[in-house]
Amino acid sequence: MSAGDGTYEERTVLMSVSRGLGHVLSAAVVRSRTGGTRLNRKRDDNWTGAMCDAEQDDTEQPVPRAAAIAARLDSERGSDVAQKCMKCKDTSAVLVIRVGDAFCKSCFKEYFVHKFRAMLGKTRLIFPGEQVLLALSGGPTSSAMLCQVQEGLCREAPKKLRFCPGIVHIDEGAVCGRSLEERRATLTQLEAIFQTSGFPYYIVYLEEVFKLPNSMLQSVSSSPASHHGENYKEAVDGFLQKQRETRSQTEQRPTVVEQLNVTDTEEQVQTKLAQFNICDLFSKENTGNTFTEASTSGKWPFNLTQTEAIKELFSSIKTLTAKEELLQTLRHHLLLYTARIKGYTKIMMGDSCTRLAVKLLTNISLGRGASLAVDTGFSDNRYGDIMIVRPMREYSSKEIAFYNKLFDVPNIFTPALDTKANDKASIHRLTESFVNKLQSDFPSTVSTVYRTSEKLNTVSSDYNCGAEQTDKCLLCLCAMDTKVERASAFHATLISERLSLKQSPDHMFVKEATEPSCCGGDGDEEKGKCRGAPSEACHSTDSKRTTDLLSMLCYSCRLTVKDMVSLDLLPQYVLSEAERRKRRAQVREQIQEFLLAPEDEMDTTSS
Secondary structure, X not given: OOHHHHHHHHHHHHHHHHHHHHHHHHHHHHHHHHOOOOOOHXXXXXXXXXXXXXXXXXXXXXXXXXXXXXXXXHHHHHHXXXXXXXXXXXXXXXXXXXXXXXXXXXHHHHHHHHHHHHHXXXXXXXXXXXXXXXEOOOOHHHHHXXXXXXXXXXXXXXXXXXXXXXXXXXXOOOOOOOOHHHHHHHHHHHHHHHHHHOOOEEEEEHHHHHHOOHHHHOOOXXXXXXXXXXXXXXXXXXXXXXXXXXXXHXXXXXXXXXXXXXXXXXXXXXXXXXXXXXXXHXXXXXXXXXXXXXXXXXXXXXXXXXXXXXHHHHHOEOOHHHHHHHHHHHHHHHHHHHHHHHOOOEEEOOOOHHHHHHHHHHHHHOOOHHHHHHHHOOEEOOOOOOEEEOOOOOOOXXXXXXXXXXXXXXXXXXXXXXXXXXXXXXXXXXXXXXXXXXXXXXOXXXXXXXXXXXXXXXXXXXXXXXXXXXXXXXXXXXXXXXXOOOOOHHHHHHHHHHHHOOOOHHHHOOOOOOOOOXXXXXXXXXXXXXXXXXXXXXXXXXXXXXXXXXOOOOHHHHHHHHOEOOHHHOOXXXXXXXXXXXXXXXXXXXXXXXXXXXXXXXXXXXX
């Protein structure tokens, strides 16, 4: 083979590769602009003509001609892809949130910050000086929420936030199969982030649900600190006035040098200095202390028995769906208890728009349609004295990921209960996979589902707040959706369930008092023994206990409890509250004829 032949083969290979690369680039550019797979015909024609010219003049300087063609393609591609920021119109965009929404770095930060503060300002539920507890898991959304609160409390920030934040983290490592060393390592990283913020923080462990008081699930009326019915503008003016008075008093207070009069003796000077040191020490302990008794540097606030108990509780649940529902319920109970004992009136949750869209569809699948307004709305006031707010509900997971990446927001990955589970392991995972896949093909899926949740009527949320204790679910504390008439879908479902178990539909209702129990005889030796099987223990007590507990639950929580092997594994405060409600119902039934109807009671009060 001669040198000329080798040069010709090199030119042929170069033109073939350039032709294929040109088609790929043209298709990619057009696809990125229009979202389709059509090719730019004009560009293909130009490319074809250029390649024909190259083939005709392949003997006259092929390399410069190929370089010119590549340069022309680069210039055309650059003019198509490069976009300007939609806000400032000057800087090149660094990200595209949606089609046509391109932002530069600085404008994207302004957009992100404005959305957070506008959400809080529009709702006007968090009053100046109010104690707000930030529930942080260490994930992207909660970390971005913490960053927004930090920036909003800065002096230079416009529309400055005026509440007093605190941080709480729930460690769920016991039910996720993590060892104490792994949990300690993760908590150490989280504590470093919490300490950097300067806010007081509290680390609560899932095992502590077995130490909650029996009064945990009892209804609590709204406290005066919740500012119920107070005018927001008046509250802001009063807060600013107090700040000005405090600042003026601080300026008028004499300094240490002024108080140390030169005419004082040496002993008097030393005494005053000691007093200043003591005052400074107490002020630092009251304001600058961010460590808690649950810090990872100390001993664990739970014992091995409680760890084994929580593991046994979740291992007794049959499905992953029921495990996730129970875990969410216990998590809310711990957040509620921490907020009460620490003096907080609001809890901020880091639920994004994507998460709420998945939660909406999941709750419908689980039969929680009656409580969608409180489960996905901005505010959740089912607990009375403590309100849950979701200021991150306007952000998509894509926006949060971009913000954390561009501005180096630290976040810690913590394995969850469904980590490494397949898409069909639970209803939560299946719904999340379905929404994410649909979102990749139809970018408006999440926003459409989210806007649907915004249109839900808030009558159910008001009813959740004003319902009596017996009208609320024992676990989730939402309004009961099972107290309906017999001609309803709920009772039709119960009948179908009984028929599938080959039982009479009449047995789904409470048994009559005259119906004989499975145990017979009056002797002590026969108590606790079934009539048909004297050697076996009686199961009527457990069955009646399960029936009584199910009657205090909403439809969704009933499905969760039915997947449990034994009710005795539940925390004691849940069983105690169930027993208390049962006794109150029995007493109410005994004095029913002496009670006034609600209408009569209102008439008597008004008169």
